[in-house]
Amino acid sequence: MGVTMGERLFVIGNEALGWGALNAGCEAYIGYPITPQNETTEWFAQEFPRRGRVFVQSQSEVGSINILFGAAATGARAMTSTSGPGWGLMQEGMSHLVNGELPAVISLVQRGGPGAGTTRHGQMDYLSATRGGGQGGYKNIVLTPASVQESHDFVQLAFYLADKYRNPVIVMTDGLLGQMAEPLELRTLDFGSLPQKDWAVRGRANQPDGIRRAVSAMQGLMPTPPHPPYTGFLDLLKVLDEKYRKMEESEVRYETYLIEDAELIIVAYGYTARVAKEAIKWVRREGFKVGMIRPLSVWPFPYQIIREKASYGCRFLVVEDSLGQLVEDVRIGVQGRTDVHLVGALARHDPSDGGMVLPDSVLDEIYRLMK
Amino acid sequence: MKKELVSGLPKLWAHHLAERLECPGCQYPIITRIIYDVIDELGIEGKTILINSSACGYGIVLTTMMDVMFPNHGQGIDVATGVKRLLPDCFVLSFGGDGDIAAIGAGAFVNAAQRAEKYTVIMVNNGHFAMTGGQMAPTTLMGQVTATSPEGRNPAMGYPARMAEMIATVQGTAYSARGAANNPANYLKTRKYVKSAFQKQMDNVGFGFVEFLSACPTGWHMTPQESIKWVEEKMIPALPLGEFKNVETLE
Amino acid sequence: MAKGEIAIDEIYCRGCGYCRDFCPKKCITLSENNFTPQGYRLSCFVNPEACTACGICSFMCPHHAIEVYKYVEVKTG
Numbered sequence: 001m002g003v004t005m006g007e008r009l010f011v012i013g014n015e016a017l018g019w020g021a022l023n024a025g026c027e028a029y030i031g032y033p034i035t036p037q038n039e040t041t042e043w044f045a046q047e048f049p050r051r052g053r054v055f056v057q058s059q060s061e062v063g064s065i066n067i068l069f070g071a072a073a074t075g076a077r078a079m080t081s082t083s084g085p086g087w088g089l090m091q092e093g094m095s096h097l098v099n100g101e102l103p104a105v106i107s108l109v110q111r112g113g114p115g116a117g118t119t120r121h122g123q124m125d126y127l128s129a130t131r132g133g134g135q136g137g138y139k140n141i142v143l144t145p146a147s148v149q150e151s152h153d154f155v156q157l158a159f160y161l162a163d164k165y166r167n168p169v170i171v172m173t174d175g176l177l178g179q180m181a182e183p184l185e186l187r188t189l190d191f192g193s194l195p196q197k198d199w200a201v202r203g204r205a206n207q208p209d210g211i212r213r214a215v216s217a218m219q220g221l222m223p224t225p226p227h228p229p230y231t232g233f234l235d236l237l238k239v240l241d242e243k244y245r246k247m248e249e250s251e252v253r254y255e256t257y258l259i260e261d262a263e264l265i266i267v268a269y270g271y272t273a274r275v276a277k278e279a280i281k282w283v284r285r286e287g288f289k290v291g292m293i294r295p296l297s298v299w300p301f302p303y304q305i306i307r308e309k310a311s312y313g314c315r316f317l318v319v320e321d322s323l324g325q326l327v328e329d330v331r332i333g334v335q336g337r338t339d340v341h342l343v344g345a346l347a348r349h350d351p352s353d354g355g356m357v358l359p360d361s362v363l364d365e366i367y368r369l370m371k
Numbered sequence: 372m373k374k375e376l377v378s379g380l381p382k383l384w385a386h387h388l389a390e391r392l393e394c395p396g397c398q399y400p401i402i403t404r405i406i407y408d409v410i411d412e413l414g415i416e417g418k419t420i421l422i423n424s425s426a427c428g429y430g431i432v433l434t435t436m437m438d439v440m441f442p443n444h445g446q447g448i449d450v451a452t453g454v455k456r457l458l459p460d461c462f463v464l465s466f467g468g469d470g471d472i473a474a475i476g477a478g479a480f481v482n483a484a485q486r487a488e489k490y491t492v493i494m495v496n497n498g499h500f501a502m503t504g505g506q507m508a509p510t511t512l513m514g515q516v517t518a519t520s521p522e523g524r525n526p527a528m529g530y531p532a533r534m535a536e537m538i539a540t541v542q543g544t545a546y547s548a549r550g551a552a553n554n555p556a557n558y559l560k561t562r563k564y565v566k567s568a569f570q571k572q573m574d575n576v577g578f579g580f581v582e583f584l585s586a587c588p589t590g591w592h593m594t595p596q597e598s599i600k601w602v603e604e605k606m607i608p609a610l611p612l613g614e615f616k617n618v619e620t621l622e
Numbered sequence: 623m624a625k626g627e628i629a630i631d632e633i634y635c636r637g638c639g640y641c642r643d644f645c646p647k648k649c650i651t652l653s654e655n656n657f658t659p660q661g662y663r664l665s666c667f668v669n670p671e672a673c674t675a676c677g678i679c680s681f682m683c684p685h686h687a688i689e690v691y692k693y694v695e696v697k698t699g
Contacts, residue, residue: 028457054456058449059482066446066479070422070453073440078453096443201438201454203461205417214433216441222429224441372693377626378680379689386686393684395662396638400684555644555678588638595638 007186014178016148017107017171018043020155021079023188026105028054028071028078030064034086035119036175037109041081054078061086065093065106072102073215075200077159081107083175084117087125088133094168095134096217098240101199103162103169105155110174110270112345118353121175122345123270126325129170130299139244141251142170142299144269148182153189154296160191161251165243166199172298174321176271176356253296254305258284262291264370265309267330268319269295272357276319279362288370298326306333316340317365321348321357341369383407383416385436392430396595398585401552402495402561403431406464409566410437413573415462420454422447424476425468425495426502432466445475448483448492455490462572463490470500473509473532480538484578487543487621491572491579493565494534497587498606505590510534512609531609535582539615545577548614551584553602557612567617577621584610626675626692630665634687637662641679641688647672650679 011019017040021029029048031041041057048055054071058064064080071078082090087108097104110125112118132138141161143154151173158169204212214224220236230236257277259265268276273294280290293309295302310316315338318327327342334340343365348355380386381404393400410416422440423432424447432439442450451465472480472494480492499517500506507517507524509532514523524531539547546568550561561583568579584606586598593601628649630641635658642650642665649669656664665687667673675692 028453030453056452056456056486058452059478063449063452063479063482066442066449067453067456069442069446070440070450071457072453073450074454074457076457078457092443093446096446100442201420201440202458203418203420204436204438207438212436212438214439214441217443217446218441222433222441224433224439373696374627374691375694377675377690377692378677380686384686391634391685395636395684396640397684400686401682404681404686552682555682558681595640596643599640599643 005186005188009184009186010181011148011184012039012179012181013148013151013173014039014109015043016151016184017081017155018047019184019186020152021105022047023152023186024156024159025077026053026079026159027076030056030058030067030071030078030080032058032061032064032082032086034061034083036111036121036178037081037083037107039178040107040109061089062093065090068104069093069097069100069102069217072097072104073100073201075197075202077163079105079107081109083109084111084113084125087128091128091134094132094140095136095138097168098138098140099219099236100215100217101166101219102215103166105158105162105169105171107155107171107173109178110172112353120353121271121321121356123174123272123321124325125172126298126320126322127328129172130301138240139247139299140168140170141247141297142172144172144295144298145177146270146273146294147177148180148184151177152184152186156189157191160194163194165247167243172270174270248300251297252300252302252304254302255294255296256305257292257294259291259293259309261289262314263289264315264317264366266290266292266317266319266362267295267306267326268292269298269326272319272321275357275359276362279359279366282359282363283366288366290366298329301329301333303329303333306330307335310334310337314338315369317343317369319343319357319362321345341365381407382411383435383437385434393427394589396586396588396598397427398552399428399431399495401558402493402583402585403428405558405562405565406466406493407435409562409569412566413569418460419462419464420458422451422454422463422465423467424471425466426471427468428466428495444471445479447471448476448479451490451492452483452488455488459489462569465490465492467492467494468501469494469496469498469510470508473534481541484538484541484544484580487577489572489575489577491568491581494580494582495585496582496610497585497590499587499590501587501590512605533610535580535615538578538580541578542621543578544580544616545618545621546571546579547616548580549582549584549610549612551602551607551612553586553599553607560612564614576619624671624673624693626673626690627670628667628673628679628691629689630667631687632658632664634685635662635665636660636685637664638684640682640684641665644678644682646676646678647674649673
């Protein structure tokens with residue numbers, strides 16, 4: 001189709017999500033219009049059918065997440081994308097994907113909230129993405145790119161992790177990352193081998209052993225012999241508990257910037273991490289020892305590095321475009337050993353929906369804390 | 372002289388998989404028998420994926436050796452969209468209840484037809500939400516007493532949904548019919564409707580729908596005989612049987 | 623002369639009576655004295671001579687408790 005591996009494009013983050021899915025071998029995309037991620041849905045509408053892959057525009061995000069359940073049940077790599085109110089509608093569906101142990105990728109391009117919030121950027125879905133907004137309590141990996149290239153690369157990692165754990169994975173960006181254009185190098189990333197999807201439905205005669213498969217959103221409630229072998233609810237809870245523990249042990253990802261000698265460590269992800277880095281570069285020139293921990297996965301969260309630094313006496317400053325969500329995880333990490341401060345949405349440079357957390361606000365707070 | 376089996380356990384019923392869960396006189400297993408018989412007759416058992424979002428019908432769908440899916444209430448039709456789009460050569464049947472499809476799943480139902488999805492939906496209509504204790508559903512008849520219409524449904528609560536007629540008006544629908552099994556003749560007619568609906572999927576024409584009026588003695592607090600009479604004297608006059616759409620092409 | 627016969631499964635019968643109601647030859651009743659292990663009135667094949675092996679009792683039974691057999695001449699020679 002005119003694009004080869006290694007080729008560099010200049011695209012917006014929302015489209016980079018699509019390129020990443022294509023390079024991950026995604027076979028199906030289901031979406032519904034919602035700002036600020038419509039470019040993603042439109043990218044798939046443009047690029048998937050002509051490559052023989054499935055594109056469905058659903059009737060709502062409830063439709064999207066449930067069609068995704070069906071697509072994932074066939075063993076195909078499948079994805080949806082959404083923002084704000086659409087994400088709200090997907091909560092029940094997320095819970096069912098976890099119960100059904102289905103791999104799926106959901107990209108969440110955050111906008112302001114609650115309610116209709118704003119149609120632009122925000123970082124206000126952190127808690128619902130990491131705590132699980134749907135029923136029953138569950139965990140899912142949440143990856144947080146901060147650039148167009150990372151948007152592309154992390155979607156591929158998301159498909160790998162979703163297949164590895166048979167659990168949905170969220171790629172969480174925001175309206176700014178989605179709308180800004182940067183160079184993108186197209187590449188297919190190899191994260192390792194994966195087991196066959198023995199559990200998928202494909203028609204009994206197409207099953208290698210000829211035995212029927214059952215994919216259910218009611219595992220633990222209703223038996224579905226002979227696959228899978230859950231005889232009761234606690235069987236399912238044990239399996240999920242084990243899954244979450246493995247994820248917490250193995251899938252923490254973060255990047256550090258100048259934390260070795262830092263007295264104040266900023267924790268930020270997505271666009272505010274790029275803003276914070278600018279502020280850090282500025283104050284470093286003035287001799288202030290500030291660094292940053294940038295989570296690449298906000299679930300599982302890098303508690304350990306934060307706990308270590310807290311025990312050495314570092315103070316923490318969270319920079320996030322919300323009233324305070326990521327800051328809760330940092331407080332959990334420091335375990336009361338040190339103080340944690342917040343530059344949040346109320347520090348936006350402009351009171352309109354276009355207002356952003358800019359380096360000025362971060363600088364003001366750094367000076368307040370360190371001078 | 373020897374004996375030849377004319378009728379017994381449906382061939383695709385794997386009764387060893389689960390105990391029988393249905394109430395005495397429930398007609399969910401009747402429509403299930405029809406479905407299994409037609410699938411067997413068409414020879415498509417090996418490529419069928421049966422998606423059940425009904426509540427009362429669950430235990431019944433469990434007892435088959437075909438690939439099955441059990442999504443949650445209201446989700447069966449969207450799930451079928453995902454499965455059929457990825458596996459267009461498979462035969463996909465979404466089997467649900469009336470509360471499931473006419474209430475919470477109505478958005479999925481109408482839009483699947485509007486998108487001319489190429490699979491079949493069968494809706495079992497017993498006039499209420501049976502499994503959860505008999506609450507009013509969109510299909511509840513005027514005057515019918517349910518757990519949430521204790522004085523009987525009246526105009527302030529709207530009028531019964533006519534799903535088969537409604538979906539027949541959508542261009543993406545290739546087949547829409549309503550059947551019942553209040554007597555053997557109607558059982559056989561329903562079997563014909565189901566076979567026609569399945570054939571539409573085999574011919575890849577468009578969205579197929581069969582509504583099945585089912586007696587529900589337990590839910591209606593009636594004897595099985597009274598419940599059959601209810602289907603005959605109350606449901607069928609309000610929800611007539613027959614084919615509402617049957618086309619070879621959607622154009 | 624019966625054209626066939628039926629076999630009623632005592633375990634699965636739930637005494638709903640549809641077999642009795644729909645049999646065109648009135649071959650079946652619900653017993654007053656016999657019950658299934660679950661306590662349902664057992665369906666009984668009381669008029670076997672009239673059976674035409676139409677199969678209606680079997681396919682109208684919600685509990686798949688009835689098998690219907692027809693008699694087939696075995697040709698010899």
